[in-house]
Amino acid sequence: MPDAQPTGATAASAADAAPARDRSRRGETLLEIRGLQKHFPLTQGVVFKRTIGHVRAVDGVDLTLHRGETVGLVGESGCGKSTVSKLLVALEKPTGGSIVYKGKDITGLSGRALKAYRREVQIIFQDPYASLNPRMTVGDIVAEGWAVHADIAPKKGRLKRTQELLDRVGLNPDYVNRYPHQFSGGQRQRIGIARALALQPEIIVCDEPVSALDVSVQAQVVNLLEDLQDEFGLSYLFIAHDLSVVRHISDRVAVMYLGSIVEEGTDQQVYTTPSHPYTQALLSSVPLHEPHLRGQKDRILLQGDVPSPADPPSGCRFRTRCWKAQDICAEEPPALVDRGQGHPAACHFAEARTVVPIEVAE
Amino acid sequence: MTLSDIDSTGAAPAVPGASLLEVDDLHVEFRQRSGVVNAVNGVTYTLAEGQTLAILGESGSGKSVSAQAIMGILDTPPAVVRGAIRFQGRDMLTMSAEEQRKIRGPGISMIFQDALSSLNPVYSVGWQIGEMFRVHQGASRKEAKQRAIELMDRVRIPAAAKRVNDYPHQFSGGMRQRVMIAMAIALDPRILIADEPTTALDVTVQAQVMDLLKDLQQETGMGLILITHDLGVVNEVADDVAVMYAGRIVERGTVDDVFTDAAHPYTEGLMKSVPQVEAKGGRLQPIVGQPPNLAAIPSGCPFHPRCAHRRLGAAAAPGRECATDVPPLRLVTTGREAACHYSEEVLGA
Numbered sequence: 001m002p003d004a005q006p007t008g009a010t011a012a013s014a015a016d017a018a019p020a021r022d023r024s025r026r027g028e029t030l031l032e033i034r035g036l037q038k039h040f041p042l043t044q045g046v047v048f049k050r051t052i053g054h055v056r057a058v059d060g061v062d063l064t065l066h067r068g069e070t071v072g073l074v075g076e077s078g079c080g081k082s083t084v085s086k087l088l089v090a091l092e093k094p095t096g097g098s099i100v101y102k103g104k105d106i107t108g109l110s111g112r113a114l115k116a117y118r119r120e121v122q123i124i125f126q127d128p129y130a131s132l133n134p135r136m137t138v139g140d141i142v143a144e145g146w147a148v149h150a151d152i153a154p155k156k157g158r159l160k161r162t163q164e165l166l167d168r169v170g171l172n173p174d175y176v177n178r179y180p181h182q183f184s185g186g187q188r189q190r191i192g193i194a195r196a197l198a199l200q201p202e203i204i205v206c207d208e209p210v211s212a213l214d215v216s217v218q219a220q221v222v223n224l225l226e227d228l229q230d231e232f233g234l235s236y237l238f239i240a241h242d243l244s245v246v247r248h249i250s251d252r253v254a255v256m257y258l259g260s261i262v263e264e265g266t267d268q269q270v271y272t273t274p275s276h277p278y279t280q281a282l283l284s285s286v287p288l289h290e291p292h293l294r295g296q297k298d299r300i301l302l303q304g305d306v307p308s309p310a311d312p313p314s315g316c317r318f319r320t321r322c323w324k325a326q327d328i329c330a331e332e333p334p335a336l337v338d339r340g341q342g343h344p345a346a347c348h349f350a351e352a353r354t355v356v357p358i359e360v361a362e
Numbered sequence: 363m364t365l366s367d368i369d370s371t372g373a374a375p376a377v378p379g380a381s382l383l384e385v386d387d388l389h390v391e392f393r394q395r396s397g398v399v400n401a402v403n404g405v406t407y408t409l410a411e412g413q414t415l416a417i418l419g420e421s422g423s424g425k426s427v428s429a430q431a432i433m434g435i436l437d438t439p440p441a442v443v444r445g446a447i448r449f450q451g452r453d454m455l456t457m458s459a460e461e462q463r464k465i466r467g468p469g470i471s472m473i474f475q476d477a478l479s480s481l482n483p484v485y486s487v488g489w490q491i492g493e494m495f496r497v498h499q500g501a502s503r504k505e506a507k508q509r510a511i512e513l514m515d516r517v518r519i520p521a522a523a524k525r526v527n528d529y530p531h532q533f534s535g536g537m538r539q540r541v542m543i544a545m546a547i548a549l550d551p552r553i554l555i556a557d558e559p560t561t562a563l564d565v566t567v568q569a570q571v572m573d574l575l576k577d578l579q580q581e582t583g584m585g586l587i588l589i590t591h592d593l594g595v596v597n598e599v600a601d602d603v604a605v606m607y608a609g610r611i612v613e614r615g616t617v618d619d620v621f622t623d624a625a626h627p628y629t630e631g632l633m634k635s636v637p638q639v640e641a642k643g644g645r646l647q648p649i650v651g652q653p654p655n656l657a658a659i660p661s662g663c664p665f666h667p668r669c670a671h672r673r674l675g676a677a678a679a680p681g682r683e684c685a686t687d688v689p690p691l692r693l694v695t696t697g698r699e700a701a702c703h704y705s706e707e708v709l710g711a
Contacts, residue, residue, distance in 0.1 A: 076564035077535075184652050214420040215591055219635035219648030226645070241564065244594075248637035248646065267642060285569035286639045287594025291618040293640060294598060301573070302566050304520075305534045356640050 027067025030102060030202060030235055031088075031121075036061040037096030038083050042310060055310045057083040059259035060097070062336065063237075065203065070229065070236040072250030072267070074243055074282070078306055080259045081239045085207045088237065089123045090114060119149050122196035126208035128188035132180040138191055139176035142166065145199045152200060165194040170224060186217035193224065203235045210245060222249060243286050247271055255279045258317040259309055261336055265343030273352035275345040278318045284355045296357045316348070324349045382585050383409040383432070383470075383553055388445035390427050390436065390609075399656045401427040403609035404445075406691075409553065409585040416588045416600035416617070418632075422653050424609035425589045429555045432587075433472050434462045450552075467498050471546040475558035477538035481530040487541045488514075488526030494548035513544040517574060536567035540574065547578055554579075555587045560595065572599055593636055597621055605629045608654050608664035611691055615698035625700035625709050627671045662686045663702070671704050679703070 039054035058080045065071050075081045086092040088099065090106065098105045106117050125131035132141055142162045146153045153161045163173035169190040171183075180188055189209060196204050206225065210218040222245065228234060240246050246253060247267050254264040255278065263276040274280045277300075284300040302321050307313055313320050319329040328348055336346040390402035402424040409415050419425040430436045431443050434454060447454045449469055454462055474480045482490060491513055492506030501509065507526060514522035517540040530538055539559060546554055556575065560568035576599060579586050588600055596603050596617060603620050605613040605628065613626035624630040631649035651668040654660055666672045666684040674685050681687055682703035694705040702708060 076566065186652065214653060215593075215632060216420060216635050216649040217652065219637075219646035220650075222637075223646055223648060243565065244637045244639040247639055247642055271639065271642075281566060283639065285566045287569075287572075287592065287598040288640055289593050289597055289621065289633070289636065289638050290640070291597060291621045299569075301570060305536070 027069070027233075029064055030067050031063075031065040032100040033061060033063040033084075033088075033097070034100070035097035036063075036084070036087060036094055036099065038080075038087055038092060039095045053310055055308075056259050056312060057309055058087065058094075059309075059312070061256070061259075061261055063254060063261065063264075065235050065237060067202070067235055068229070068233050069252065070238055070250045072246035072253040073237060073239045073256060074241065074246050074253060075256035076241060076282075076306065078258075078309065079256045080309070081256050082207055084256075085123060085205045085237065085239050088203075088205050089121055090118055115148065119145070119152075119199045120201050121203045121205065122199055122201040123205040123207060124189070124192050124196050124209045127212055128185055128192055129180075129212070131192060132188055134180055137177050137179055138166070138171075138183075141180070141191060142176075142194045142198050145195065149199055152198075161198075162194075165198055166191075168197070168228075169194045170220075184217075185213050186220060189213060189221050190224065193221075193228070197228065197232070200232075201234070203237065205237045205239070207239045208241070209238075211240065211242065218245070225249065243271075243283065255282065258306060258312055260317065261346065262318065263343070263345040263347075264336065269341075269343040271356065272354060273341060273343075274355060275339070275341040275343070275350040275352045276318075276347045277322050277324055277349075279345070280353055280355050286356070288356070293357050298353070298355045300355070316346070318347075381408045381410050382450060384446070384448040384451075385428070385432065386446040386448065388428055388431060388447065389443070390424070390431050391442050392440045393442060394440060397657050400659060401441075401609055401656055402431065403659070405606070405609070405611055407604055407611065407614070409587060411552070411585055412579065412583045413602065414579065414586040414588060414600045416590060416596040416603045417606060418590060418593070418596050418603055419606035420591055420653050422608075422656055423606040424656075425606050426557050427609075428606075429472065429557055429587065429589055433466065433470060433555065434459075435472075467494060467551065468549040469551060470553040470555065471549070471551040472555040472557060473539070473542045473546045473559050475561050477535065477542045477562075478530060480542060481538060483530055486527045486529055487533070488528075491541065491544050491548060494545060498549055509548075510544075513548055514541070516578075517541075517544045517547075519544075534567075535563055536571060539563060539567075539571055543571075543574065543578070547582070547584075550582060551584055553585045553587065555589070557589045558591070559588075561590070561592070568595075575599070593621075593632065605632075608659050609656065610664065610701060611699075612665065612702070613698075613700045614691070619698055623709055625694050625698055625705040626665075626702045627669045627708050628665050629700075630708055631668075631670070660685075663689050665702075671702070671708055673704065 036058055037060060038058040039056050041051045042053040042055060043049040044052045061084060073081050087094050094107050099107055109117055139162045142165055143158050146158060162176055167173045171187060171190050210221050213221060238249055250267050253267050253270045254261045257278050263270060263279045274283055281300040281302045284298055304321050307320055315331050316329040316334050319325040334346045334348045336344045338344045339350040341350055341352045385405060385407050388402055388405045392399040392401060405428050417425045432447050443455060449465055488507050488510045491510035495501035495506040495509050511522045511526050519525060519537055519540050560571050590596060600617050603617050604611045607628050613620060613629045620629060624633055634647040635649055637646060649668050654664055660667050662685040672684040689701045689703045691699050691701040694700045
């Protein structure tokens with residue numbers, strides 16, 4: 001069992017009173033994803049495998065990430081958001097489209113160039129229980145990346161660097177010889193963050209980093225991610241299904257449905273003037289926390305289930321569950337463009353509609 | 363186990379004037395080689411007909427264990443259950459296993475977080491729903507299947523008659539949870555305990571399932587105990603809320619009151635630490651530290667190591683030292699109880 005008093009708490013509480021961060025700065029384009037596709041083959045047969053179809057997990061995703069920016073990617077389970085994260089860190093090879101990082105397409109990279117890319121784009125996983133090797137000490141986990149990228153930390157100073165990193169993410173530096181099972185969920189997620197930071201990345205892909213954590217611990221990790229971003233100028237692709245957390249941390253938000261992005265904009269645009277019917281339905285399902293806002297929400301109940309990505313509907317993928325669907329929706333896939341709402345939405349009949357009651361921040 | 367010999371009359375007649383469910387000073391501990399884990403430490407509440415009580419807490423707060431104690435599904439040993447759980451005035455803890463079994467189903471039933479692992483993968487859902495009628499009411503197979511279809515209709519599973527012979531893996535997560543709900547309401551229970559019923563579901567499906575539970579409750583007038591860690595779900599569904607921390611109820615009141623102005627520092631901390639979808643606020647204000655280890659709960663107020671309002675040593679009023687004196691759950695304002703020595707300072711803060 002972990003001890004009850006982590007050192008990380010003090011760092012978080014000291015900054016409690018700080019106001020919202022200044023998020024106006026935004027650097028140059030770091031990452032540009034165009035038409036990204038990942039189709040997994042469906043096979044039949046044991047010896048002679050025949051391909052009988054494809055699961056279109058990711059099917060034409062466009063996304064841009066600037067330096068120092070957080071882009072939130074939301075969607076329900078099975079929409080392909082985790083596949084996007086795996087493609088980004090080159091754990092999977094895309095079947096189409098391009099990922100341009102600092103002006104270079106990385107989809108065909110191999111060897112030394114791929115290694116260099118992987119150093120700069122790190123990932124934090126959802127499950128801090130499954131993503132840390134139980135047989136390695138915390139120090140070894142954090143320092144493991146340096147075995148490949150030896151130039152970042154000279155061998156002599158590695159223990160000290162590891163301890164500095166642990167301290168930075170709010171863990172006691174003396175814990176470097178402990179094992180993951182001696183830590184709580186929130187502390188393990190901090191270890192995962194330290195491991196990602198060790199390689200001095202430009203981008204960190206956060207794949208549901210706080211979903212497995214208790215409510216009171218979630219906020220600690222979110223604040224830590226924000227602090228690290230300000231300190232190191234990191235860019236985040238923040239993937240989550242929790243719309244409240246995504247709104248909190250993101251500068252821009254992209255909404256995904258069945259392998260493609262249906263709406264994109266600043267957090268303000270997407271949350272207060274959602275224009276795609278799916279975004280509207282999604283937002284209207286989020287339970288509100290304020291008693292006085294109860295019942296003021298525009299309830300949209302979706303019918304049916306998400307179609308199988310192995311056999312997506314023709315035209316617009318949302319049309320089978322959409323109350324606005326017309327003939328054109330079955331024939332022509334709507335492009336992700338601005339139709340007068342001020343931000344792009346992939347709907348032929350895009351129309352801004354306020355779903356969540358707007359409350360002025362205190 | 364033979365369940366078939368249980369009669370179908372359902373729950374025993376109620377003691378007049380008693381509330382539906384009274385949980386009185388419930389304690390649950392797990393005796394393990396490494397020591398005693400105190401999962402529930404004196405929980406008291408009542409539930410009336412048609413009432414929705416939310417039990418809000420984080421993992422390890424004892425919210426699920428207390429519900430399992432009510433259902434009588436804890437393994438004893440290692441669990442040791444003390445206190446009283448009165449269903450319609452009769453203490454279930456002193457009943458024989460046979461008597462308890464008659465209450466489970468027609469009296470109290472429960473749905474769980476993970477519907478897939480709660481369903482048997484090798485039986486069709488129709489068979490599993492129908493089992494309630496076959497076992498408790500001695501219905502024939504044909505009759506049980508017919509009533510299973512009716513129930514599947516009632517929980518809005520499309521094309522129920524076609525899907526009654528399907529197996530759990532052929533259903534989506536939301537539909538599986540509906541199957542669980544169908545089983546739970548099969549015998550028209552007076553109380554339904556829902557343990558994190560929507561935590562594993564997507565937000566659009568969660569909204570559908572919560573709507574279904576609310577509608578069923580209105581139809582049947584059953585009491586609903588909703589166990590969750592989701593503040594939003596509590597706000598939208600429940601009438602009253604009991605906030606649990608380290609196996610104790612630390613605050614209790616109507617949802618409107620508690621959510622508008624918390625009386626316990628832990629509740630206050632929870633509210634501040636969660637981002638909201640309706641507005642982009644400033645920096646989150648987390649509760650410092652970690653939830654306590656139930657094998658070594660801090661002395662005095664269990665929340666004091668994480669508390670911003672604590673008063674230690676000379677700063678404390680006599681008998682109200684946070685690290686040594688356990689604060690009782692007391693009435694702090696009309697209709698509100700909190701287990702904090704200094705609730706009056708937390709209120710309105």
